[in-house]
Amino acid sequence: MTDEIQQRLQQVLHSQPSRRWLVGFSGGLDSTVLLHALQSQVGGQAVMAVHVNHGLSANADTWQAHCQAQCQSLGVHWVVEKVQLTGSGAIEERARKARLAVFAKLMDPGDGLLLAHHRQDQAETVLFRLLRGAGVTGLGAMRWSRPFAAGHIKRPLLGVDRAALQAYAERHKLSWVEDESNTDTTFDRNYLRRTILPALRKRWPLADQNLALAAQHCQEADLLLQELAQLDLSTLAERQEPMGVSVALEPLLGLSESRRRNLLRHWLRSRLGETVGAQLLADIQSQLLCGQNGHAQVGNKNLLLGCFQQRLYALSAPLQWQPSAQVAAPEPTIAWQQPEQVLLLPGGDYLQWVDAQADTSRALWGRALARKHMGRNIVVDWRRGGERCRPAGRGHSQGLKKLLQEQPLPIWLRARVPLIYIDNELAAVGDLWVCEAFAAAADEPAANLKWEFPCVTLDAV
The missing domain is CATH 3.30.465.60 (Uridine Diphospho-n-acetylenolpyruvylglucosamine Reductase; domain 3)
Structure with missing residues (x-):
């Protein structure tokens, strides 16, 4: 059984080599075996053990000292992070998110993160999610490999029985800590681990293997559903x-x-x-x-x-920021004192003047502001009600509400359209119109206003 641990670890190390391997190291049996096995294969220089101290137990600092001593004896670089759990919800889930945040912060491009989940953990996860009504994706439970932060997560022990980890630890005379909270069956996972799964194993001795196998089937089905979704999306x-x-x-x-x-x-x-x-x-x-x-x-x-x-x-x-429309506390105006620089707006969008002759993204007529006006007092404001604009090239002015209805601009963006005032006179409505009095003639220096937003890339994963 010892060979199984080394072989699975070798498969991971060779399938996707990493510049450095981080190990989530709690000091418990599972992560102790993983850290020892990894160090025996790659040495201590390419390994960094990461211990997250949640401060939830009176023994937390004792466990931290134990982990430090273990890493020093193995010659492994180690890092400890103390965290405070915030927010609401189950404490187990908040602790998990806190650990992942620590790991993500420490990872550099090309790093791999090894976690010590084993077969019983996988079976427990499948059952836990099944009882919560999870679909195919959730029932796929933990993946043995997936992208994470700047690198990737690997779980080399996911197919290994916990008895094999126990045997490895005893063979190599390893010492580990026991978290007393693991016996508290008021936690859902502990209840499954200590009450439900033992009963299942008595009736179905292969319960752990079969639940883990079911997870593999769900992962395969999930991949097929993703392929179908991608075809439909196209x-x-x-x-x-x-x-x-x-x-x-x-x-x-x-x-x-x-x-x-x-x-x-x-x-x-x-x-x-x-x-x-x-x-x-x-x-x-x-x-x-x-x-x-x-x-x-x-x-x-x-x-x-x-x-x-x-x-x-x-x-x-x-x-989804919206300017304040309260009469008693209206959105404050912004003085654009350096129009040659980008102006960041409160919602994260921004404004920028670009040379009209060099801007091939739009037609000059009706969009360009004569540069001779840009040395004057420029202020950015939002709709207060009653504003009117005569867009360049039109014979009369119109209310902004009616003008905006002409545009293919979603209704949730209309209140955010920035209004550019020059010496207290409306000069431009976002990058939609320049008012007639400020529009550039075809032969004079001009600038186009660009109103840009943070974007979601279409190749996001």
């Missing part, structure tokens, strides 16, 4: 949008309901990093795709979805 005229992405509604509605849900799960996860549940998918269908409310929006703290001009938009919710 037919939806996907495009990048300010702060997000969008797809065409008509071909999306032409998919069967199951394929549509599969496509939406894949699209939102791959583009915006958001795993969506059944309720949000149901809200998208009932509130956005039914065609009854063109102004409806759904989402959560990370994600905002809405429809506009026959397209479904998926946007980053944290970037």
Whole structure:
């Protein structure tokens, strides 16, 4: 059984060589075996043990000292990070996220992170997620390899029985710590580990192997569903949008309901990093795709979805800033004192003047401001109500509300359109119009205004 651990570790080391291997090192049996086996194969110089001290146990500092001593005896570089758990929710999940944040911070491009999860951990994860109603992706449980931060995560012991780890530790006379919280069955995972899984093993001795095998089947099915989703996505005229992405509604509605849900799960996860549940998918269908409310929006703290001009938009919710419309506390204006420099706006979008003759992205007429005006007092403001503009080339002025309705500009962006005032007179409406009095003639120096947003790249994973 000892050979099995070394062989699986060798497979990982050779399948995707890394500049440096980080090991999540709690000091428990599993990570102790992994660190020892890794050091015996690659030496200590290419290894960094990372110990995360959550401070949840009275023994936390004792465990930290134990880990330091173990690393020193192995000649392995080690790092300790003390964290404080924040937010709400299950303490196990918050601790997991805190550890991953530490690992991500420490990883450099080309690094590999090794975690010591074994077969029983995988079986426990499958059962835990099954009881929470997970779909195919969730039931795939832990992957033995996946991209992470600047490198990748590997779990070389995922197919190894815990008895093999125990035998390895005893053979090499290793010492490890025991977390007393592992016996507390008020935690869901501990209840599964100490009560449910032992009962299953008595009736079905191969329960761990078969649950892990089921996870492999789900992972394969999930890959096939992702391939189908990618094929469907290629037919939806996907495009990048300010702060997000969008797809065409008509071909999306032409998919069967199951394929549509599969496509939406894949699209939102791959583009915006958001795993969506059944309720949000149901809200998208009932509130956005039914065609009854063109102004409806759904989402959560990370994600905002809405429809506009026959397209479904998926946007980053944290970037959905709106200027204050309160009479008592209106959005303050911004003095653009150095117009030759980029001006960052409160929502993360920004403004920039570019030479009109060199800007081939738009026509000069009606878009360019005469440079002779740029040495005057320039202020950026937002709509307060009642503003009017006579766009260059038009015979009369119009209210901004009516003008904006002419544009293919989503309704959630209209309040954010920056208004450029020069000596207290409206000179430009975002990068949409330049007012007649400030427009450049065809033969005079001119500048185009660019209004840009943070973007989501279409090749995001």
